[in-house]
Amino acid sequence: MSKIKTYEEINRKLKSGEAVVLTAEEVAKMAKEATPEEIAEKVDVVTTATFGAMCSSGAIINFGHASPPIRMEKIRLNGVPCYEGLAAVDSYIGATACDPDNPSYGGAHVIQDLLEGKDVVLEAWAKGTDCYPRKHIKTKINIETINEFVLFNPRNAYQNYNVAVNTTKRMIHTYMGTLLPNMRNATYSTSGELSPLLNDPEFRTIGIGTRIFLGGAQGFVVWPGTQFNTSKPKNEFGIPVSNAATIAVMGNLKEMSPDYIQAAYFEKYGVSLFVGIGIPIPILDADMAKRVSINNSQIETSVLDYGSPGTPKLGQVTYEELRSGFIKIDGKKVRTAPVSSLAKARKIADELKDWLLKGEFEVTKPIQIFPKNTALKGLKETEVDND
Amino acid sequence: MIKKRYILNFPPDSGDKPFSYHLVKDYDIRINILKAEVYPGKRGSLLLELQGKKENIENGVEYLRKQNIVCESLDKRIHFNEEKCIDCGNCTAVCFAGALTMNHETWKLEFDKSQCVVCELCIPACPLHLFEIDFR
Ligand code: SF4
Ligand code: SF4
Numbered sequence: 204m205s206k207i208k209t210y211e212e213i214n215r216k217l218k219s220g221e222a223v224v225l226t227a228e229e230v231a232k233m234a235k236e237a238t239p240e241e242i243a244e245k246v247d248v249v250t251t252a253t254f255g256a257m258c259s260s261g262a263i264i265n266f267g268h269a270s271p272p273i274r275m276e277k278i279r280l281n282g283v284p285c286y287e288g289l290a291a292v293d294s295y296i297g298a299t300a301c302d303p304d305n306p307s308y309g310g311a312h313v314i315q316d317l318l319e320g321k322d323v324v325l326e327a328w329a330k331g332t333d334c335y336p337r338k339h340i341k342t343k344i345n346i347e348t349i350n351e352f353v354l355f356n357p358r359n360a361y362q363n364y365n366v367a368v369n370t371t372k373r374m375i376h377t378y379m380g381t382l383l384p385n386m387r388n389a390t391y392s393t394s395g396e397l398s399p400l401l402n403d404p405e406f407r408t409i410g411i412g413t414r415i416f417l418g419g420a421q422g423f424v425v426w427p428g429t430q431f432n433t434s435k436p437k438n439e440f441g442i443p444v445s446n447a448a449t450i451a452v453m454g455n456l457k458e459m460s461p462d463y464i465q466a467a468y469f470e471k472y473g474v475s476l477f478v479g480i481g482i483p484i485p486i487l488d489a490d491m492a493k494r495v496s497i498n499n500s501q502i503e504t505s506v507l508d509y510g511s512p513g514t515p516k517l518g519q520v521t522y523e524e525l526r527s528g529f530i531k532i533d534g535k536k537v538r539t540a541p542v543s544s545l546a547k548a549r550k551i552a553d554e555l556k557d558w559l560l561k562g563e564f565e566v567t568k569p570i571q572i573f574p575k576n577t578a579l580k581g582l583k584e585t586e587v588d589n590d
Numbered sequence: 591m592i593k594k595r596y597i598l599n600f601p602p603d604s605g606d607k608p609f610s611y612h613l614v615k616d617y618d619i620r621i622n623i624l625k626a627e628v629y630p631g632k633r634g635s636l637l638l639e640l641q642g643k644k645e646n647i648e649n650g651v652e653y654l655r656k657q658n659i660v661c662e663s664l665d666k667r668i669h670f671n672e673e674k675c676i677d678c679g680n681c682t683a684v685c686f687a688g689a690l691t692m693n694h695e696t697w698k699l700e701f702d703k704s705q706c707v708v709c710e711l712c713i714p715a716c717p718l719h720l721f722e723i724d725f726r
Contacts, residue, residue, distance in 0.1 A: 381684050383683075388683045469717050475717070540682045540683035542680050542683070545677070546677040
């Protein structure tokens with residue numbers, strides 16, 4: 204009978220400094236010699252991490268009330284449009300929002316500027332009401348002047364992601380980077396064996412309420428992410444071979460660090476936000492030990508042609524192949540490049556390990572597990588009556 | 591023998607002297623033209639790789655400068671804001687010259703400016719816009 208540990212036992216060990224914490228890369232190496240039972244015996248927590256561009260990110264901001272007060276009905280931060288349909292002075296700024304005349308500076312850059320302590324120009328307009336008489340305001344704000352500044356990302360940390368190539372004759376610009384013509388390069392994005400959702404593919408320990416590393420602070424998984432999909436085909440190791448599940452995360456931006464939140468502009472595509480996420484996985488039993496032991500040679504993903512309509516699948520490769528610098532597609536050798544930072548992901552996994560070992564961070568049992576058997580709908584277009 | 595890359599800018603008054611002939615004949619330098627552009631008004635820019643004895647290359651460059659040609663080593667014309675780099679790898683996807691590569695141990699970016707052919711693809715490919723190259 205192999206060992207079974209509870210969250211309470213693991214937290215007690217973390218507090219008393221007796222716990223053994225490894226990163227997912229370290230445990231993948233250890234698994235070459237140790238069985239899952241032995242790993243479950245020796246290791247208490249495994250840290251996972253990712254640092255990639257996550258477009259479905261943004262921040263909730265409460266500006267505070269001016270005197271006389273205004274019910275903001277159109278809002279701009281450094282010229283970037285923010286959502287105005289939330290009470291008088293609440294707003295949400297999406298990472299990808301931008302003024303079409305200035306496409307390379309967007310919501311992600313506003314979030315980064317605020318995070319770095321810079322002043323940002325707030326301009327808002329309103330019709331004026333009896334209780335909110337003001338019609339216009341233009342003022343500087345910064346991280347100190349606003350009440351709440353909360354990162355809320357509806358979809359982050361994709362469980363696996365496809366490899367992008369371009370078979371057409373012209374160069375294309377995508378969120379997967381610049382894709383050269385005639386399949387002259389291939390880009391990939393997840394941190395492979397270090398990637399959070401690949402280390403707990405059945406979501407036994409990651410669910411609603413899981414405490415995580417988010418942007419350099421403690422944050423939480425608050426919901427399954429949008430486009431959460433558990434029905435993607437899996438390989439023999441239980442790994443979905445294309446983008447599958449996601450998480451929605453939330454955390455206090457006022458506690459975060461610009462080291463782990465970075466605005467980006469992808470040429471001819473748009474603005475996005477690199478977000479640093481780390482998730483600790485408690486090794487409750489041999490099954491969890493087996494899951495976190497997964498290595499790059501066992502994680503496969505699909506190669507898609509971003510140049511052709513419907514992004515047809517051209518092949519399937521492992522992360523070990525992707526990291527070697529070349530993959531083979533239809534017998535053709537194609538050079539690979541990452542588009543998310545493994546160096547930063549490693550830094551996050553190490554930092555989270557440090558927090559855990561110092562007893563500053565607890566593992567949390569999900570208060571609600573994620574739904575099973577979910578699938579995705581496309582957007583079906585139907586005729587609209589004109590009246 | 592050393593090999594070094596230079597960017598040459600020809601102002602309109604730099605004349606039509608056969609400078610490459612002189613570099614080869616008088617200074618014993620081997621020349622490889624990696625990139626050339628001509629602009630309206632008789633202005634032009636070249637990326638050259640010079641191969642020869644260190645002293646000869648220095649003298650050859652001196653000769654070019656006397657001909658009113660601006661001649662600067664390539665690495666001085668490439669500006670890379672390294673501190674801000676997040677090692678995402680986007681620039682390595684487009685750098686076919688092999689100047690920008692990921693270290694396969696640390697997965698940090700490595701930039702060997704001496705391999706650069708000034709294709710300028712990395713400039714828009716970096717999502718943080720950390721590259722600038724003065725070629726023109
Ligand atoms: S300009 Fe940039 S992409 Fe082109 S060769 Fe030089 S470093 Fe590489
Ligand atoms: S694309 Fe920019 S940020 Fe990314 S590795 Fe290259 S230089 Fe660094």
